[in-house]
Amino acid sequence: MRKIGVLTSGGDAPGMNAAIRAVVRKAIFHGLEVAGIKRGYTGLISGDIVPMDLGSVGDIIHRGGTILQTARCEEFKSEAGREKAIAKLKEHGIDGLVVIGGDGSFRGAQLLSEKGIPTIGIPGTIDNDIPCTDYTIGFDTAVNTVIDAVDKIRDTATSHERTYVIEVMGRNAGDIALLAGVACGAENVLVPEAKYDIAAIVEKLQRGAARGKKHSLILVAEGAGKGFAIGEVIRELTGWDTRVTVLGHIQRGGSPTAFDRMLASKMGAHAVDLLLEGQKAMMIGVQGGKIVGTDINDALCTPRTPDMSLYELAGVLSI
Template sequence: MQKIGVLTSGGDAPGMNAAIRAVVRKAIYHGLDVVGVKRGYSGLINGEIEAMDLGSVADIIHRGGTVLYTARCEEFKTPEGRQKALGMIRKHGITGLVVIGGDGSFRGAEKLTQMGVPTIGIPGTIDNDIPCTDYTIGFDTAVNTVIEAIDKIRDTATSHERTYVIEVMGRNAGDIAMIAGVAGGAESILIPEAPYNIQQTVEKLKRGAARGKRHSIILVAEGIGKGMEIGEQIQEMTGWETRVTVLGHIQRGGSPTAFDRTLASRMGAFAVELLLQGEGKKMVGINGNAIQAHDIETALATPRAFNSEIYDLAGILSI
């Protein structure tokens, strides 16, 4: 292992810069050269590769987004596209690669390892939808962004005695909605992993109103449906004024939390250690409080675990 490349791919997530920083500095600490690949697999194909040094990653640990930029690349999914990428890897003398991203990025890492380039995946996505790790980089920051929004919206909901529906991101996973809903005291949490009945949600709202509750917060994960449509249903069934807020991409931005900065730093450093050990086709995960390696192929084939205990607790606390 002489020269390590690092790239970010797919959706950006707070903490990616901290992971890049850790990869670069850990590699340099061990005497390796490091290059940054801009714009993900697209940049790898097009040769957007630049040398990185200690100064390249100075003052980025606190910044959201990714200094290497990111993009989705359909061309890399083709054998021809991957051959172009391999040609650039050989041209620049890259002997190992670290890929920071989600499941699509991991599939690319798996392909590169099969082509002879040891590649390690670091889970960077706010959705927290990667198996074999308790947390992904960016999830904690996104949840805190949602909680801050809930707290502010609740002030208005209380003042106007309204029901508010808040739609959050997460793709097909409900972790952001579930954790933010518990921490933010939402009355109902609608997520893809658990069946829901809009009639039961409305009945719960009516029970709250009967005991004097003047406002309600309902959290909707985007994977369950559109918050606007659910809000309209609730208003039609109750006759109450209902407002809908779609938080959208503000959940991806912002300065990463201390948890995400630390997690990203640990994962980035561990990814370099794996390459130094001759490993490839592995992903880095945190299990308990231990940073561990898992086979990417196994991870991608493993069903994502759903914490029903937390979801059930949310229902109990919001009676």
Template sequence: MKKIGVLTSGGDSPGMNAAIRAVVRSAIYHGIDVVGIKRGYQGLISGDIMSMDLGSVADIIHRGGTVLYTARCEEFKTEEGQQKALATIREHGIDGIVVVGGDGSYRGALALSQKGIPTIGLPGTIDNDIPCTDFTIGFDTAINTVIDAIDKIRDTATSHERTYVVEVMGRHAGDIALWAGVAGGAESIMIPEDPANIDSMVEKLKRGAARGKKHSIILVAEGVGKGFEIGEQIREKTGWETRVTVLGHIQRGGSPTAFDRTLASRMGSMAVDLLMKGEGGKAVGILGGVLQAHDIERVLVTPRKPNMSLYSLASILSI
């Protein structure tokens, strides 16, 4: 292993820069050259590649986003696109690649591995929707961003005695809503894994109002439905003034938390270790606090299991 490439793909997430930094510095420590592939698989096809040294990753561990930029690339899904990428890899003498991204990025990493290029995937997504890992890079930062917003919204909800619906990201997974809802003391949490019946949620709100509760926060994962539609249903069924906040892409940005910086650093270093051992087609994850490597193919076919015990706890605590 003489030269490693690193790229970020799909949606950005806080901590990607920490992962890039760890890959670059760990590789250089072991005497391996590193190149950065800009704009994900699109850069691999077009040859948008730069040499990286220790200075290339100085002062980036605290920055959100990705210094290598990111993009979605439909062309790489085709055989022709993959052949262009292989030509770029051969031209630059790249022996192995580290890919930081979500499930779409993992599919690209698997394709490269199947074509003989040792590739390691790191779970970089705020959605926490990658199987075989308890946490993904960026998730902790995202839920802290949501918690900060909930705390501010609750101040207004309390002052005006209103019900607020807060829609958060997560695609088809409800982890952002679930974890932020528990930590933020939301009265109701709606996740796609177990979408709450709107009538039962309204009854819960009415019970709270009957005992004197004057405001409520309802957290809705985008995989359940649109916050504005749910807010309108609540208003129709209760007659209460309801406000809706869609947090949107602020959840992706910001300086990564200490947890995300550390997780990304550990995973990036492990990716280099795996490539040095001649392994490819692997995805790094963390289970029970221990880093592990799983076949990417296994990760892509493993059903994702949400933390339903946490969901049950949310129901108990928001009684």
């Protein structure tokens, strides 16, 4: 192992830059050369590859997004596309690869490993939907972004005595909505992992209003339904002035929290360690506070099991 590459793929997440920094600096510490691959697998196929040194990753640990840019690549899904990518890796003398991204990025890493390219995956996605790790890079920052936005919405909801439906990201996972909902004291949290009854939600809102509650907040994970549709049903059933906010991509940006900076730094450094040990097709994760390596095939095949006790707690605390 003399030279490694690093790329970011899929949706960006706060903390990706901290992970890139850790990979580059840990590799240089061990005497390795490092190449940065721009725009994920798209840049790998096209050969958009640049040398990286200590200065390349200076002053980036606090920045959101990814300095290597990111993209989704349909061509890489084909055998011909992957052969082009492997040819570029060999052309640039890259012996191993670190891929920072979500499950789609990991499938690409798995396929490269099957072709003989040692590849390590680092989970970078705000959705927190990757099995075999308690947290993914960017999730903590996204939750805190939602909390900050909801706290502001609460001020105007109180002032105007309104019900607000707030739709948050997460794809098919409800972790962002769930953690932010508990932290914000939302009256209802709707997640794709649990069925909900809109009539029961309305009844709960009406009970609150009957005891003098002036406003209500409902957090909806995008995988559980559309905020505007849910808001319209509540408006029709209650006649209340119901407003909807879709937070959207604001959740992906911003400076990463201390937790995400630390997590990304530890994961990036451990990815280099695994490559130096001769490992391949591995995913870095955090389990019980410890950084661990998991076979990437297991990570892709293991069903994700969210902590539904937190969902139950949200219901208890919002009676």
